[in-house]
Amino acid sequence: MSWQKELEELRAREALAEQMGGADKVARQHSRGKMDARARLAAFCDEGSFREIGKIAGKGHYDENGDLTGVTPAPFLFGKATVNGRPVVATADDFTIRGGAADAGIARKMVQAETMAHELKLPIIRMIDGTGGGGSVKTLEQIGATYIPAVPGWGDVVQNLDTVPVVALALGPTAGLGAARTVASHYSIMVRGLSQLFAAGPAVVDAMGSDYEGPKDPGEAKEALGGVDIHTRNGVVDDEVASEAEAFARARHFLSFMPEHVGQLARRAASGDPVDRREDALLSLVPHDAKQVYSMRRAMDMILDRGTVFEIGKHWGRAAITALARLDGYPVAVIGSDPSYLGGSWEAKTSEKVERFVKLADQFRLPIVHLVDNPGFMIGREAELAGTIRYGVQAMNAIYRARVPLASIVMRRAYGIAGSAMSNADRYQYRFCWPSGDWGSLPIAGGLEVAYKSELEASDDPAAELAAIKQRLDKVTSPFRSAERFNVEDIIDPRDTRPLLCEFAELAWRKLGSE
Template sequence: MSWARELEELRRREALAEQMGGTDKLARQHARGKLDARARLAALVDPGSFREIGKIAGKASYDEDGELAGVLPAPFLFGKAEINGRPVVATADDFTIRGGAADAGISRKMVQAEKMANELRLPLVRMIDGTGGGGSVKTLEQIGATYIPAVPGWGDVVTNLETVPVVALALGPTAGLGAARVVASHYSIMVRGLSQIFAAGPAVVDGLGEGYRGSQDHAQAKEELGGSAIHTRNGVVDDEVESEAEAFARARHFLSFMPEHVGQLARRGACDDPVNRREEALLSLVPREDKQVYSMRRCLDMVADKGTLFEIGRMWGRAAITALARLDGWPVAVLASDPSFLGGSWDAKTSEKVERFVALADRFRLPIVHLVDNPGFMIGREAEMAGTIRYGVQAMNAVYRARVPLASVVLRRAYGIAGSAMSNAERFQYRYCWPSGDWGSLPIAGGVEVAYKSELEAAADPAAELAAIRERLDQVASPFRSAERFNVEDIIDPRDTRPLLCEFAGLAWRRLAGE
């Protein structure tokens, strides 16, 4: 006697699950320019690698004879898959079923997905499209009571942030728990024009009497309230892309730099870029005029292994560039000043971005390379109102807490507390400085007239006296004066930056491998 009949029912239930929300709902999803959940999973992971868990879970209906009449699948899919040949837990919300809100079995499925990543130490990818929470107010009438809110399994979400790489892709309107699941990640992406994130949507905001009306067009109202133009510039989400395909590619790329879990080291990549490559353009990159800007991204492209630079969070905290890259194949976390925005001064958002990025690098044991051109914390009333000093000190604290090897290269300015946050001065300073280096407790140009006020007032020709003082101070400010006293470890030819940083990367990973 076989179990063929039961297997036939299993195949029938699996077929019903693959129909998702039904033909009409799928057509509506595709008409919005969105892939369905199953197509997303197929596009994200290595071909043929997805093994679904809990496929037939859902809300079944039966006829008067007790026979299965239909199944409304749970609007959440997950399973084991591979990305770049490495195991992951891949999940996807199904917006075609109640807008991705809670339904039969979804709560436990979400919890089990998080637990699987946690207990098996597997990277987790969340593709979020909908609320993922308890449905609408209408649900309360169906339940027959209200309830004190709680999020089942949120402890596993928190634990995963401490143990495995977590990537979140917002692929549609995400509110409430859906929005929280996006933010609770190490790397997050929105698709421009397709994704929105909010604590509550436009209709709820209006209903609470806050006066938000947005546009009469529903899609435009959602975009105005929580589109990628907002959240990739306030730091809620790291990056925005033009298409779902680009979002999948960036998620895969981010994970290629990561270990599978805390305690495991990331993998070295193949490298055909010569370690001793010396770029002539570096010699004239930094202009002699102190107020002129230059492209730090151009510098990074010339220093890192060709084609490996992966910038994160380009649109927020813009005075600092944060990126993953490779040096001689070794993965590193790159932190760099951007003199084209605020002159490279750290404002509150930049400091917040630095703190998060350094913590990410330290958690997943990626050596840090810091390219410095920092004139200090942003000053002025707006900076004070934003609490810049608090965020700035938290960024500095993150640098001092980090246990991974760190190398800094001072290209130009390093002033004040922000300048001192280039590295942990209590440890060995693996540091190089370019001849264009300019540093101190505060910029000389901004303090001369205050420091020499009495001399200038007493001078017969104050302008000539000021010029003479500036000339003397220019000599004192020479980086070679600092090198004489070993306040600077090494002044280098800028063209040697890549070879020396590749040497650092090799030594850093040698140390990490021995821990």
């Protein structure tokens, strides 16, 4: 006697699960310009690699004879898959079922996905579309009581942050637990016009009597409260893209730089970019006029392996550029000053961004390259109100705590505490300086009139005296004077930057491989 009848029931239940919220709700999802959960998993994972776990979980509907008449599938899908040929845990919220809100009866499914990731040391991808939680005011009447809030399995979310790469893609309106799951990641993405993120949506905000008055149109209200322009500018979410396909591509690209788990080294890629490539344009990149700006992104493209620069957090903390890239195929984490924004001065948000990025690099054992042109922390009343010095010191602390090898290239300015955060001065300074280097405890322009106040007041021609003092100090501040005293290790031809950094990358990975 076979089990064919039971297998037929299994296949029938699987077919019901594949219908998701039903044809009408799936069509409504597509009409909003959104892919459904199953299509997302198929598009993100390597072709044919997704193996679903718990496919038939949900709520069965039965007639008076106890025979199955239908199924409401769980609004959360997960399984084992591969991305770039490497194993991952892939998950997706199904907005066509209860707006992506989990049924408390199957909350274990989401918990099991998170547990699977850290126990088997697999990166986890969350495609989030909805609240992701199971609570609502209407649910209370069904339960018959209220409850003290708790998030089952949040400890697994925290453990994943310490164990494996976590990627979150906000692919629709994400509120409450959905928003929390987006933020609790190492890399997060929103899709312009499709994604919004908030602790509570516009209707709840209005009902709670907030003094915020947003647009009346529901779609506009969501954008105004928690759209891309808010959360990719305040640092809540790392990046924005124009489409779901672009979100999948960027997430896959991010994972290509990562190891599969903490304790494993990331992989070197084949590189057709010559180690000894020397770009003549670097020789004239930094202007002689200290007030003129230049493109640090252009410098990164010339120094790092061609086509490998993967910038993270472009729209927030803009005085620092943070990117993953490769040197002779070796993955590295890159921090570069951006003199086109606030002159490269670190304000609170930039400092927060640097701190987070350095911690990411150290956690996943990526050597750090720091391209320095930092005139110091942002000054003034607004900077003080924002707590700049606290955030700045936390960024500096992260650099001093990092155990991965770090190389710094001082391209122009390095002033004050922020300038000293280029590297850990208590360790070996793997550092090269360009002839355009300009450094000190305080920029000369900001301290001349204070330091020489008495001389200037006693002079018959203060302006001429000030010019003479500046001319004298210009010679003293030459980077070659610092090199005489070995206060800087080496001054190099800017065109030698790439070969020297490729040498650093090889030595850094040699060290990491021996630990």
